[in-house]
Amino acid sequence: MVSERLTIVIKLGTSSIVDERTHEPILSILTLIVETVAKLHKEGHNVVLVSSGAVGVGLRRMDVEERPRHLPRIQALAAVGQCRLMSLWDGLFAHLRLPVAQILLTRNDIADRTQYINAQNTFTQLFDMGVIPVVNENDTLAVSEIKFGDNDTLSAITAAMVRADYLFLMTDVDCLYTANPRTNPDACPIEVVMDISTLEADVSSAGSSLGTGGMSTKIVAAKLGTSAGVTTIITKSSKPGNVHAIVNYLQRQGHTPTATEAVTKSVESFEAASSSQTLPPLHTRFIPSDNPIQSRSFWLLHGMKPRGTVYLDHGAYSALQKKASLLPAGVLGVEGHFAQQEVVRLVVIGKLSPDSLDGDFLHHGQEPKEVGRALVNYGSIEIERIKGHRSTQIQTLLGYADSEYVALRENIAFLQNDDCARG
Template structure:
């Protein structure tokens, strides 16, 4: 798995706030320069790199005279608006040393959740890479609301890794890997150098974020598993070891990817898209779906919420458990008139499945 990460032709590198900023002085230019140099070395070796950079709020705090990370949304957004400009300038200046152009990409959760915006973002990344520029990504904190947030940049990085078709995700933070507990509080905590499956996480206790960021080990662990579930191997390492993390990948914790990568569309359905309603299925339809078959109207016994053709809906069994997600082919009003009916009893324009097998993703 480390060899796959070291030899990946396209990677996403996420850098935490603690690797770029400090409470006292905003952006630490020396640290940022070292990270940019390590990324440039990887790019010159032939790898496409997308950078997910935290630090906008941390970068904006010092210029505004703040000593602690703001807690209310309006102040966070105001501080981020100052910090985003400073952060983008710092990345641009640092990469200019290598005659490398930087493009800033600001995303909200809605940009990933909506398929049309998802595709637009994908095209932007593809064009930046084709022109030899490095995309520096952050959540658009100045407009994102509490209801429309990724939660943190670790999750954003995992989603971007699949969005751009990356072969690996590297998460760089202020700790050198996944530990069984917090090594700063528990002397007996040990490094978990490889996670091949859930069994390797038995007994692992992951904590929340620090003073400058919103992530923490729990966030990194969740995001690493999300990326790995989509088929992208992950390396979690210290930002101070970026040189090795981005070359030999012989540091930190490596997370194994699932054997078969989900298609971009299925990953989007499973992890990124918002759901707008739900369908309730009988036991026969549940068994058919587990065999990767399309969902026909005969197996649908109930419909909840309002949705349109092309929306993502949850699929539930009779006990209310969510067992899958899928892209529905009909509006909710049409589905209501199709419940339990065999294909032969429906009009000719309704003979296609309610959800095609190619648009179905099992949960769990």
């Protein structure tokens, strides 16, 4: 039993566990993953598996050679494959007397704050019961509007939901490189990324024919994970034992790298140093934010897709940064159609010129900048009517006044950087 109980999320892509050509489950890899999870569990850690593969396994089960393009067909194959996939996990973990639980999610399942908290509570109870949660997107029901997009994103949201210490993104390479190591002999491994916004790496990998992701989606997942305070790690999926070795190494070293730890090293220097038994397997580690997003803010930013946009002036934005709520007087305009209690993008517009008073402010040289998300108290039609007015006029303009604010400050979250919450 370790002195510190960690929560570890391990994300496995379809290509990691299903043969791309035959669509057969790769039992050797699955077995090694189960052994690794069991070892971590025995040491006292909580472990979550985010497992792709339902469609790939469904292809094999139904003897279909290629992934179809027709959505209902894909969803039907996912329904068939998910049964088989969970049966495989359950059977393998049963050999080690470890129970598993299936958790299928779409954005709709966590769009409501109460449901999001219920999901957190479910994970907590499963951990207390000694159960290994196996998470996947509910491909049988999901459509584009409620999909996470890929399981890399789902794993990052899951890691934030369970307040994980580590998120492992398993892939077909050891780590990130400065260039494609298959074609460039001068490519250097990137071992530690202190600031993901300054990352310079080759992310050209587009994923397999079975999967939906590539290295670029893992970078997005790393941004989400680190913004929530989760140390995110990319390592080789064919060597699941790496996870245990890396966790043990980081526990010995502490979670924060030393100031002298290099962001990149050459392949030669790493190979020379690897003769020491104290070094972990090659991997890329993304250091979490010093000021992680709190749970509610993360949910606002990433739990739901925005349904529209509310444009603000700089005065309103400054007030929001000082913890004020959003008044209608600070709203310049609305884009899209959304209802009350839906999430919208918040976009700040530069100072208006006299010729933009006709309302067409987006076409007068303005530089809009997305700054956050908000759960609004009024729909798009109502906000369009009350924009620019005082709160005391809402009753007259609408015939009712549910709130004096367009959005309460507790329902507003700011992006940490410009591309952290796109989509």
